[in-house]
Amino acid sequence: MKFIIKGGNPLKGEITLAGAKNAATKMLVASLLSAKPITLHNIPDILDVAITGELCESVGSSIQREETNIFIHTPEIINTCVLSLSRKNRIPILALGPLLARQGTAEIPLLGGDKIGPRPVDMHLEALRAMGALIEKRESSYYATAPQGLKGVKIVLRYPSVGATENALLAAILAKGRTVIENAAVEPEIIDLIKFLQNIGAIIELGTNRRIYIDGVSALHGGEYTILPDRNEAVSFASLALANNGTIFVRGARQDDLITFLNAYRKVGGEYKIEPMGITFWRAGTLRSIEIETDTHPGFMTDWQQPFTVALTQAHGTSILHETVYEDRFGHIIDLNTMGADIRVFSKCLGEIPCRFSGMNHGHSILVNGPTPLHASCLTIKDLRAGMAHVIAALVAEGASELHNIEELDRGYEHIDERLKNIGANIIRSEDTI
Numbered sequence: 001m002k003f004i005i006k007g008g009n010p011l012k013g014e015i016t017l018a019g020a021k022n023a024a025t026k027m028l029v030a031s032l033l034s035a036k037p038i039t040l041h042n043i044p045d046i047l048d049v050a051i052t053g054e055l056c057e058s059v060g061s062s063i064q065r066e067e068t069n070i071f072i073h074t075p076e077i078i079n080t081c082v083l084s085l086s087r088k089n090r091i092p093i094l095a096l097g098p099l100l101a102r103q104g105t106a107e108i109p110l111l112g113g114d115k116i117g118p119r120p121v122d123m124h125l126e127a128l129r130a131m132g133a134l135i136e137k138r139e140s141s142y143y144a145t146a147p148q149g150l151k152g153v154k155i156v157l158r159y160p161s162v163g164a165t166e167n168a169l170l171a172a173i174l175a176k177g178r179t180v181i182e183n184a185a186v187e188p189e190i191i192d193l194i195k196f197l198q199n200i201g202a203i204i205e206l207g208t209n210r211r212i213y214i215d216g217v218s219a220l221h222g223g224e225y226t227i228l229p230d231r232n233e234a235v236s237f238a239s240l241a242l243a244n245n246g247t248i249f250v251r252g253a254r255q256d257d258l259i260t261f262l263n264a265y266r267k268v269g270g271e272y273k274i275e276p277m278g279i280t281f282w283r284a285g286t287l288r289s290i291e292i293e294t295d296t297h298p299g300f301m302t303d304w305q306q307p308f309t310v311a312l313t314q315a316h317g318t319s320i321l322h323e324t325v326y327e328d329r330f331g332h333i334i335d336l337n338t339m340g341a342d343i344r345v346f347s348k349c350l351g352e353i354p355c356r357f358s359g360m361n362h363g364h365s366i367l368v369n370g371p372t373p374l375h376a377s378c379l380t381i382k383d384l385r386a387g388m389a390h391v392i393a394a395l396v397a398e399g400a401s402e403l404h405n406i407e408e409l410d411r412g413y414e415h416i417d418e419r420l421k422n423i424g425a426n427i428i429r430s431e432d433t434i
């Protein structure tokens with residue numbers, strides 16, 4: 001499938017945020033820890049949720065969906081091998097903890113790298129092994145057992161990985177004794193996951209300095225939870241307003257989740273108005289260049305740099321962006337340059353402090369020279385956030401662009417074409433592949 005986008009006109013209006021992809025998918029897997037019924041509200045209608053739902057159903061969940069609510073109930077785990085899913089994402093690795101806790105065995109597919117880097121899972125496996133899991137790497141799977149059950153231990157992550165923190169957290173909920181996760185990731189989606197788990201009976205404490213304490217319980221009960229709004233969508237729409245000189249009220253956007261982004265937004269010449277129900281974003285005047293380093297929360301998030309970079313192509317001067325979370329997240333720059341941007345990729349750390357990718361020859365820093373007019377082009381979307389950068393660039397560019405492989409966008413942005421149409425975008429979804 002493809003989008004045909006005619007750009008060039010500033011977009012104006014209101015967009016409502018969907019529930020956060022990176023919380024919704026985790027809560028579905030976390031619900032496997034409980035044998036009781038669970039209701040999740042504000043579930044986004046995206047492919048990654050559908051894929052995760054399929055994973056849960058394959059192990060024994062019954063799922064009903066009504067508008068933005070999901071009712072999920074897993075009275076028994078009937079299958080612990082999740083190799084035959086028809087579609088893939090990176091979520092199955094998080095099912096290890098719940099399956100081991102409830103059934104003592106689990107088999108999940110090997111994940112491999114993707115468009116943004118090799119994405120190893122060594123920290124996930126180390127944490128689970130420390131808790132008593134025996135994990136064997138097979139030809140196309142990880143096979144895990146926990147002959148003595150899972151037990152609480154101290155886990156020190158060498159990097160505050162979102163996924164490894166979530167994996168250790170889920171495994172600890174029903175483990176024997178106390179687990180301490182040190183150097184944990186503390187992204188808002190993780191805090192939301194913790195709040196959901198507390199709601200259904202878990203005992204979790206947040207300490208200072210990235211510490212999370214979990215006291216294992218023998219069982220969880222049922223309950224309801226409303227998922228937080230998607231801050232990555234908020235940043236995408238805010239960046240769109242900046243790049244395309246539009247004015248967009250993002251209903252559901254929350255200052256608390258966006259503090260670092262809002263500072264960058266104002267520094268480059270964007271402005272915003274924070275209201276109880278959301279935030280309005282617009283361009284206040286001439287855009288200026290900026291230096292940004294991506295980081296774990298509360299830093300400037302890696303998923304924000306791709307949409308924001310498009311706005312930087314319209315700023316006067318040279319902006320510097322140092323990506324420190326993933327080694328290979330500038331694959332889309334070649335496409336932005338095809339559309340007229342002037343961006344150079346460097347393997348040097350163009351930041352104050354060399355990051356862990358220093359000297360490893362990964363293109364993980366960019367210089368963006370602007371302003372440059374963007375022109376329409378025919379592109380293929382390679383990953384979710386880079387795909388949003390392409391959409392924004394196409395909405396800035398005069399003329400008709402074609403964006404192929406929009407299934408990548410459907411993974412994480414709910415009905416994105418419909419929502420953009422509502423604020424004046426000229427965007428058509430076409431089944432054609434050419």
Ligand code: EPU
Pocket residue numbers: 021022090117118119120121122123124125159160161162163164185187301302303325326327384385412
């Ligand atoms: N890492 C390791 N070993 C591990 C785990 C991670 O070296 O065992 C490395 C990764 O290779 C990467 C860094 O640690 O260089 C950070 O990875 P992290 O585990 O934090 O990321 P993730 O859990 O795989 C989630 C989001 C990403 C988001 C990152 C960072 C989901 C499903 N994905 O990924 O979101 O960029 O955290 O915040 O929650 C997206 O939504 O498009 C997306 C990619």
